Amino acid sequence: MITIYTAPSCTSCKKAKKWLTDHEIDYDERNIMSSPLSTNEVKHILEKCDDGIESLISSRNRFVKSLEVDFEELSLSEAVTIISKNPQILRRPIIMDNKRLHIGYNEEEIRAFLPRSVRVLENGGIRLRNAI
DSSP states (O other), rough: EEEEEETTOHHHHHHHHHHHHHHHEEEEETTTTTTOOOHHHHHHHHHSSSSSSHHHHTTTHHHHHHHTTGGSSSHHHHHHHHHHHHHGGGGSSSOOOOOEESSSSOOOHHGSSSSSHHHHHHHHHHHHHOOO
């Protein structure tokens, strides 16, 4: 099952949810503003991040700037605690299942959540159209 972590005013979250719904992909939604992530949940997400904390934090976010914290200087446990207490600093949406993690909304990259059989069929159709 796919879980999508969202915030109510997040435009990218709305786009991602619409994309999942349009492609008939079931998901569980979690509003991280009303139900912040626990430190264990943050660690679990970080385990799947290729680029570590930097890929999870919205560096241009005014809340991040107001914290006046250099995440590169913090220990992992300090960073996880700050993230857990300040969910507004996270990039959104965070979309994950047992195997994959995607942060932000990118229509090409979110396609990884389509079932393999659907991706194969769609890719075959694209190749056929390009050949014609």
